[in-house]
Amino acid sequence: MDLSLSDSQVLIRDSVRTFVQRHVPRAELVRQAKEGLTWDPAWFAQFREAGWTGALVPASCGGLDLDPLSAALIFEELGRGAVPSPLLASSAVAVGLLLGCQESEQRDAALTAIADGTMILIPALRRPETSWKGVAATCSPLVDGVLTATKVFVPFADAATHFLVSVAAPEPALAIVSAAGVARRLLPGFIQAQFEVCFDRVPASVLLRASGESFDDSLSVARVMAAAYQVGGMMEMLDMSVAHSNTRVQFGTPIGRFQRVQDHIIRLLNAMDAAKWAVYEAAWALESGRNGVGRSYLACSTAGDSAIEAANAAHEVHAAIGSDPRYGLTLYTRISRSMYELLGPPAWQRRQMADALGW
Numbered sequence: 001m002d003l004s005l006s007d008s009q010v011l012i013r014d015s016v017r018t019f020v021q022r023h024v025p026r027a028e029l030v031r032q033a034k035e036g037l038t039w040d041p042a043w044f045a046q047f048r049e050a051g052w053t054g055a056l057v058p059a060s061c062g063g064l065d066l067d068p069l070s071a072a073l074i075f076e077e078l079g080r081g082a083v084p085s086p087l088l089a090s091s092a093v094a095v096g097l098l099l100g101c102q103e104s105e106q107r108d109a110a111l112t113a114i115a116d117g118t119m120i121l122i123p124a125l126r127r128p129e130t131s132w133k134g135v136a137a138t139c140s141p142l143v144d145g146v147l148t149a150t151k152v153f154v155p156f157a158d159a160a161t162h163f164l165v166s167v168a169a170p171e172p173a174l175a176i177v178s179a180a181g182v183a184r185r186l187l188p189g190f191i192q193a194q195f196e197v198c199f200d201r202v203p204a205s206v207l208l209r210a211s212g213e214s215f216d217d218s219l220s221v222a223r224v225m226a227a228a229y230q231v232g233g234m235m236e237m238l239d240m241s242v243a244h245s246n247t248r249v250q251f252g253t254p255i256g257r258f259q260r261v262q263d264h265i266i267r268l269l270n271a272m273d274a275a276k277w278a279v280y281e282a283a284w285a286l287e288s289g290r291n292g293v294g295r296s297y298l299a300c301s302t303a304g305d306s307a308i309e310a311a312n313a314a315h316e317v318h319a320a321i322g323s324d325p326r327y328g329l330t331l332y333t334r335i336s337r338s339m340y341e342l343l344g345p346p347a348w349q350r351r352q353m354a355d356a357l358g359w
Helices: 006-024 026-034 041-050 068-080 087-099 105-115 216-247 257-290 292-323 329-338 346-357
Strands: 122-123 140-143 146-155 162-168 172-178 182-184 194-204
Touching: 006 041, 006 068, 026 329, 068 087, 068 216, 068 257, 087 105, 087 122, 087 162, 087 216, 105 122, 122 146, 140 162, 146 162, 162 182, 162 194, 172 194, 216 257, 216 329, 257 292, 292 329, 292 346
Parallel strands: 122 162
Antiparallel strands: 140 146, 146 194, 162 172, 182 194
């Protein structure tokens, strides 16, 4: 197993990192968060021009068809910059679900539109009254081709041109629904860009069914992308913590010389390393056909737990300054909480991993 990066992968990583450093300064992210802005369409337009919207879309549908690790590096660097964007929801989660559907003209048309950036397809899956038990468990009734349902914890719903909704018709299926006229409400509280979406007698004529036994297996690559985004955030929190420990002076010496501060930094480093190598191994397994499904569950669960552990450790290092929204650390803290259950909580992910690995 070789988890080192190739020259082309280093080029991808560095190009995304350069874009974030030049065009998405942390001060601008802090300003937008203060003003309640959830995403920046100008940044998304540049993602489209770079081809990142089609990173995981097959070449036959106009995408880049990148290998899992190359695509993960894009999301890792966006996570490092705490860049708020519907790219993960549309170009990873929705694309994964579509690729897990039976082939059809409607499916390929949606993939093509996502790749060229004309469609932002946001998955709307979770029902208010149910906990996460897989995509099939989130289905809402579809009566005579009409959908009346409420979905919660929908990321970046304000950016959607269309929604990908889990429905029962009567078997589990996915419906592509236009976002025009659909009511969306930003959920208040300690959550980043999570919405409640209400579908009131909305026509849902395009139905897509799973090509395999379940939709959840088709989300293997998406789980790795979500985990990679969290890994990038942990990398930046580590850099911020080390820099702060070297410049913050207490009792006449940098706090980084204190054993307790070093303990917090090592906690952060260990959490980040556990998630990073789980992501890279899962990407390798998906590419090489070595039970990538099971390892994708492992990567996603590890990243979910590790991101919260890393954020807590970073705040221990920074103390009071870390809680000041103007400083920027809270951007990553919010992400660690809002992404914890994006594709199911870590405990559920671990149960799925055990089943997939035959334990």
